[in-house]
Every structure is written in C-alpha cells, then in structure tokens.
Amino acid sequence: MSTRFRPTTLTGHELELREQVRRFVAEEFPAGEYLPGLGINAEASPEFSRKLARQGWLGMVVPAEYGGPGRTAVERFVVVEELLVAGAPISAHWVGDRQTAPALLKFGSEEQKRRFLPAIIGGEAWFCLGMSEPGSGSDLASVRTSAVRTDGGWVLNGQKIWTSGAHYADFVVTLCRTAPLDGVKHAGLSQLIVDLRSPGIEVRPIMMLNGFHHFNEVFFTDVFVPDEMVLGAVGDGWHQVTSELAYERSGPDRFLTSFPLLRIFLALRARRAVGAEAEHRIGRLVARYWVLRQMSLSVARSLDAGEVPAVEAALVKDMGTTFEQQVVDVVRELADAEQRPGGDLFDRLLAEATITTPTFTLRGGTNEVLRQVAAKSLLRGAGRAA
Template sequence: MLFLRPDFELPCVGASTAGLRSAVRAFVADEIAGGRITPRCNSWTESLAADFSRRLGERGWIGYHWPTQYGGRGGTAFDTLTINEELLAAGAPVGAHWIAARQSAPLLMRFGNEAQRQEFLPGIAAGTTYFGIGMSEPDVGSDLASVRSRAELADGRWVLNGRKVWTSGAHLCHYAIVLCRTAPADPKARHAGLSQLIVDLKAPGVTIRPIRMLDGSHHFNEVIFDNVQVPTERLVGNAGDGWKQVSSELAYERSGPERFLSTMPLVERCLQLVLAGPAAVGDIAAGRLLARLMTLRNMSLGVWGALGAGQSPAIEAAMVKDLGTNFERDAIEVVREAMTADPRVAGDEALAQLMADALPLSPTYNLRGGTNEVLRNMIAKNLQGK
C-alpha cells in the first residue's frame, strides 16, 4: 500500500509546473472573459465543447506528457495533472476529450500495439478524436467480472453482441473501448476470458440510447451491440488480457482530480463570498472543506507519481475516488446550508446557478467509476492481504 509505506514522500511539483499553471490559468480566464466558455460544475461530464478541446490540443495541453511521436510534448505526468487541475477548478468544458485523454490513451500506450497508437493517439492529443468507456452493464454494475457482452471470431473478424450502460458521451464519441467475453466464463477463474475491443460507434449494429438526468441533461447512454463486426486488429493486447488492462485503466479513472474537483467552481465561488465579508462561524466549515481538499490533492499526487513510474496503484486510486466523491457531496451540502444561513453567501446569483448545475448530479458521484461499497471491499481485502 503506497500510503502506508514509511518511505513514502509526496512529489515536489510546485516550482517545476508554476509557469505552465499560470499559462493555463490565463488562457481559461481569457476564454471566460471573451464569452467563449461558461464555467460549470461537473465540466468533465456535462460540458462537451469540441472547439474548446481543439484549442487545447493546438496548445499541446492534451496529453502533454506523452511522447512527441504520439502528439504529446514530452512533459511529465505532473505537467498533465497541473493542466487538468486548472481546467477542472475553472469549470472549463473538457468533456469532449476527457475520457479519451485520461483513460483510453494511457491504455493504448501501455497495452496497445504501435499501429493503434499511431492511429488514435495523435487525434486524441489534437482534441479531435473522442472515446467512450464500455465497461458497466445492466444488472452487473461495478462487478465487471460478470459482464455478459460477448465477442466471437467469425470469418476473420470479431462479432460483438451485448449492452453497456452509463457510457458518458457515447452519442458524441467516435470510438469506445469495450470490455467483453471472448472465452466462456469459468466460475473458478471469474476474471479470465475477458478482452477489450476498440469499437467504431458509427459501425452497423451499434445503437446509442440516451439516459437523461433529473434535469433533462444528457451525457449518459445505453449502448447496444447487435452483431457488430470488429476487425481483429482492433483487439487491445492479447485475447484474455482484459481484466489486467481494466485494473490498470481504472487507476487512471479513479485517481484523477475530477474525483474531488468536479464541484470546485461552486466551492471557490462560496469561498470568494466568505472571504469578502467579516469573519463568522461559517468560516470553520469552509476551513474543514479546504483541509479535506488539500489532503485529497496530496493523495492524488502520490498516485500520479506511482502511475508515472509505471506502477498500477489500483487500491490507492480506489481510496482517492471513495474519499473524493464523498467530499464532493459534502461540499454541496455545506454550500447549500451557507446559502440560507450565511448572509455573506445568500442571494448570490452566480452561486445559485452553480448549485443548480451540481445538485441534480450529486447522487451519481458515489456511483460513477465504481460504487463506494465495491471500492471499500477492494480496499479492505487488500489491507487484509487477501
């Protein structure tokens, strides 16, 4: 366990990334001032703006730490983390490219072949190629070993059948990386026989149905695969390696700053109002939020350091996700209480709009990326050495 090691030290990244952080912050401020973007909570799921993603790609700010032959700038993992922190904290519309850059590209970099890297990574870095995740299924939830989608080889191609749910942005994405069974299930080895395929979401047999939120917004989808033909060269790695790949992939999904910065525009606006007035009892709650936020950021830094070193800190990432999503829900409640009880905060229209964005989605925080109950089982088993 990374966080229990006596020699564990947080990476020092402030000085090395200060210039990049200032540049991103200035760029986003100019985008907001020019009316090209509007800050929102949950911007990595709710705000999909292809033009903005393309402008980031032109500056090299998607996949900044990737090798240059794949469209990156050869920076460090902490450079990319710095960029992502600034974009999320500002509520910038990063949803179009987010999953492709955060998750799909690292997967292909580690497990894909060179042809796949050359085909997909430059487009992701340019902010013009988008990916969805095909993991969760109806009646399966976070138990990915129970997936029922199947792919069978026929006439030199994989033929895929099944359903996926909660696929963010599938209606706008070009591809999805789909976890499926390519061998019969074995009750004694539940994780065997799983593979991942890169599926063209415009291919015949793919149907995408919207799953709408309480407020009518749409970023979740159900994706149905009906005899979808997938070229054999779109298999990621080797057949049967799907579970190993997913375990690595989820470390990127669960440890990122989006797990505790989704509501940061709301928290920041509230703190601005609090600091503008005289001290009051509500400052204690604000201080507690900031203390939790800094703890989570330090944990995320530790996980990103391990990822950058080629490790797969899946359990540590699960801890960040569990604590981070609880923080986000608690932050909403603290701000909501302040909006009625703290005269420094009450009546602010900008804060009310951010709350209207964040509140309807708050029930999903502990679900997306794996339910907290499942994650806690994983953590407990690891601590028990099982």
Template sequence: MRAFRFDAPELPADTTALRQRLRAFLAEQRDAGLYKPNRNSWISFNAEFSRRAGKAGFIGITWPKEFGGHALSNLHRYVVTEEMLAHGAPCGAHWIADRQSGPQILRHGSDRMKRLLLPGIAAGECYFGIGMSEPDTGSDLASVRSRAAKTEGGWLINGAKIWTSNAHHAHYLIVLVRTAQAGENRHIGLTQFIVDMQSPGITVRPIRNLAGVHEFNEVVFRDCFVPDDAMLGAEGMGWSMVTAELAFERSGPDRFLSDYRLLAELIHKVGARPDARQSVEVGRLIAHAAALRRMSVSIAGLLEKGHNPATEAALVKEVGTSFEREIPEVARKLVPVEPSFDEPGDDFSEALAYVLLNAPSFTLRGGTREILRGMIARGLGLR
C-alpha cells in the same frame, strides 16, 4: 496489515511555467466569450474548446512526440488537469480519451491503432467513451455478459453497455467483453476492444439525469464487427488492463473537484467576515481538499514510476467523491439561499442548484462506494 502511504512528490520546476501558460490560455478563451466556466467541467462537452486546447498543446502531453504528444510527465499532466477543473473549462470532449483511453492504446494498442488514433486525440479531435458497466449487473464488473466471437479477420460483439458517458458524441469506445467462458475465476476470459462507433450494429439510447442533461447512454451491440488489430493487448488480458486503467480514472483531481465552482462560490458568499460556524465548516472543507490533493498528486507520482496503484486510487475516489457529496449539503446549511437556475447574477444559487441535481452520480460513476470499500479492505488485508 498493509499501510497506505501518500508521499507527495515534488512537482518539476517547469510546471510553474506550464501552469502560467495554461492560465493565460484559459483567461484568453474566457474573456473572448469562447467558454463560460462550467459547474461540472469535465463532463461538459465542447468540441471547439477541445480542439483549441489540443492545438495549444494541453492534451496528450505525456505521450511521445511521434504521436502528437509532448513527452512530459504525469505530474505535468496533473497540473494541466487541476487548472482546467479549477477554471471550469469544458473538457468533456477530450477528457476520457486523454485520461485513460489514450494511455491504454499507447501501452497495449496495435501499431495501426496508435498511429490512427493518438494524434487525433492529442489534437482534441478524437473522442472516446468507456464500455465497462452493463445493465442488471450493478458495479460487479466481473459479471460482464457481452461477448465477442471470433470470425474471419476479426470479432463480432454482442451485448450492451450502460452509463456510457457521451457515447452519443464519441468516435470510439473501449469495450470490455468476454472472449472465453467464465470459470470459477470470473476474471479469466475478458478482453478489451476498440470499437468504431460508426460501425454497423451499434444502437445508442439516451439516459437523462435529474438535471435533464443527456450525458449517459445505453449502447447495444448486435453482430458489431471489429478487426483483429482493434484488440487491446492479448486475448484474455482484459481484467488486468481494466484495473490498471481504473487507476487513471479514479485517482485524478476530477474525483474531488467536480463541484469546485460551488466551493469557490461558497467562500465568496460567506465573505471576509464569516461567523464562527461558517469559519469552521469552510475551513474543514479546505483542509479536506488539501489532503485529497496531496493523495492525488502522490498517485500521479506512482503512475510516473510505472506502478499500478489501483487500491490507492480506489481510496482517493471513495474519499474524494464523498467529499464532493458533502459540499452541497454544507453549503445549504451555511447560506440560507434557495437553489435556483432562475436568479440572474446569483452564481451561488445557480451552482448549488446544479450540484444538488448532479451530486447523486458522484459516488456512482467510476465505481460505487461499496465496491471501492471492498477493494480498500482487501488492500489493507482486512478481507
């Protein structure tokens, strides 16, 4: 049986200066009224904020300088990520491109795609979405039915993707499709393509969540042409590339800090003299957050060494999003306040209302609990 280890690497010494510089940038932006701290900042779309963050050097920081990056480590990027989340910065425009699409292009993209797209991402001016999940297939990613057929100079994509965050804003999607028939091994014959959202043959249909917010979409492709050099990696490499990509998606602090603002407001609400129950429950949440941070930093260190910690990332995502689902339930028990958007000045009530409406999605996006637990069991040698 395999045992997981989450040895936390020491953050580089210069991350302290990076953290201070970012805090000063965020304070300046907030004090100037250029953004208001959001309850779920990494899905909050603000193109102007992303452009300013790019200009200040906080996007694509691990990439080579020739592509607009700063040649820093994944641990430096971790510091930027957690500070953005803790301060409620509206990162949704650049989030996916910076977190996973850019690294995929850097590793597997053609020279033209790298030079065309990476500088724009680093500048906070080029946005990406993820085309993985499909209608009627649940979380079984290997059951992809969208197809790409070879044609002169490229490929024609037909099919549909669903739950695609910010597809209505994205300039590009990285789409997983079948380029060959699936056999007994359904992981064979899958390929990823970079799709320009301005291409003919694409229809984007909105899906509103419980909070009435248009974040999710269904994206339909009908004979959508993509050129040969828009393929990521080689034909048939899609499954191995997706699993590596999911290590970026599932392991970061966004998987346990989505409702950080509610946790902060809860601490303020119980005040300096909490009762015994409040002390125990809030203390337990803080301890869980600290443990999750260590696990997440550890994966950043593994990524920096070139490893593919897909199973460890699945564990962080499963435990982290369960933690996120727990915070609003604990908050409701400890503070008898009606969640509402209509109580001016009551930040706790507003944060609670927002998180309660969004929390059901936390354990779905990026892989459901059932899928993640299956991955973890296999990683432990239990199935």
C-alpha cells in the same frame, strides 16, 4: 503504515506550465460571466477540446514517437486541476485523454498507436468506455456482451449502459466476453475498440435527473470488429481494465468537482461567510482540499516513478468523492436559503450541484465496492507484515 504517500510539490518547470494554463483559462472563462461546469459532468465542447489540443494539452503523456509531447502524469495533473477549478467543458476529450491514451500506450498494437494516438492528441477522435451493462454494474466481470470469432475479426452482440458521451464519440472501447464462461469469470474477457459508425450499433440517450444528456445505452447487433481493433491480448481484458485504475481513481477530478461552487459562494454570498461558525466550516473545507490535493499529487508523482499505487488511488477516490458531496452540503447550509434554480450564478450552480451530487460517488464504480477492494489489499498487506 500500510499505505505510502510521499510528500511532493510542483517544480519550477511545472509551475511555469501552470502559469500558462492559468493565463489560458482566465481568457477563456472571464470570472463572473461563466457558469462553471462541475467536473466531468461539465458539457462536452469539441471546439474547446480542440483549443486545448492546439495548446498541446491533450494526450500529454504520449511520447514523441507517436506525435505527443511526452509529458509526465504530474504535468497532466497540473493542466487538469486548473481546468476543473475553472469548470471548463472537458467532457469531449476526457475519456480519450485520461483512459484510452495510456491504455493504448501500454497494450495497443503499433498500428493502433500510430492510428489513434495522434487523433487523441489532435482532438480529432473522441472515445467512450463500454463497461457497465444492465446486469453488470459494480460487478463488472459479469459482463455478457460477447464477441464470437469470424473471418478476419469478431462479431459483437450485447448491450452497454451508462456510456458517457457515446452520442458524440467516435469509438467505444468495449469490454466483452470472447470465451465462454467456464467458472473463472475474470478469464475470457477482452477489450475491443469499436467504431461507433459500424453497422449494427444503436445509441439511445438516458436523460439524467437534471435533464442533461450525458449517458447512453449502446446496443450491438452482429457488429463486425476487425482483428486489428482488439486492444491488447485476447482474453486479457480483465487485467487490462484493472491495471488502468490507478490513473482513473486518483486524479483531481475525484475531489475538485464541486470546487467552483465554493469559489462562487465566496464571491457572491460573502455575507454568509461571516462569523466564527462559517469560518470554521469553510476552514475545514479548505484544509481538506489542501490535504486531498497533496495526496492526489503524491499518487501522480508515484505513477511517474513507475510505481502502481493502487490502494492509495482507491483511498483518494473514496475520500475525494465523499468530500465533493460534503462541500455541496456545507455550502448549501451556509447559504441558508431556499434553492432558486433560475437565480443568479450561485443559485444556478448550487441547483446543478445539488442534483448531480449522487453521481459523484457512483461513477467509475461505487464507493462501497471500492472500499471492499481497498480493504482486501489493506488486510493482505497487514497479513504480510504480521
């Protein structure tokens, strides 16, 4: 076998944490009243994110020396999956919690850790990722936003696009070129933590096809970024962004996005779930949820063991996001009726799910490119085995 997913399950202590989260979620989102959000497309609610902070559920992996609870990747998995299943509004803290906190722990300076980690844990600072550019989508290493040396820091110029949450975030972690391109495009890139209130920054909204404001364009014109805001080593940006991918790719957010739709279908359209054909189709979905969750949990356990399950994480993301779309298709077919965006809870959620499905297999890199990356690793592994 060229990949390795080991069976695992939640321990007694992890199950206790889950019970706490379930009680919290049940109080926050009484069944039947709340229109669930769909994964990380859910609304941003700084107020809700701060409630989670008070529970100790933001920046969970941050150790005690930086004010965190020092929890594991699996414990974070436990909290995140319960929030996704409820359709909780998790967008405000999402990037800081999933991406920036682990990146700071791994690459950040002592000063950066002391400054930003407590803010992430406390729900006091929101982060976003300045990655894609108009000319750099899947081919991320081709970014042209550049920073040039100046006294005490860098002068940043360029443009980012598809920047989730830049309209409310405090900082944008920006991948940019800090050395001219000399043939090797993966060299000369760096990550800067840019204060979105700096002079020279303009944020423009991009409205999505559901009318939501989630993404933005961010323009940098001679923005000064002090030296102490360089994340990690100058020139090491490519290595840094790619090393975070196992965290980013395999989490429950990659297969649970449309779960609330199936749950509400069963609750409000029970008569459409009757009969052998419907049971067979629902059974296939439940079976897939079971297996994908075991795979995703297995990756989290590997991360806690200090492994880097990069290919495994890529496979989970490709399978999981494709499956999230299938769930919407199956539920729509079983519902077997015209869509009514202004109807009941189920109608509204199905409408929302239908028009957001295209993004499931795009965000964080298209599945096509992901497969190309995964294939290269599989082929390298096979070459070694031969």
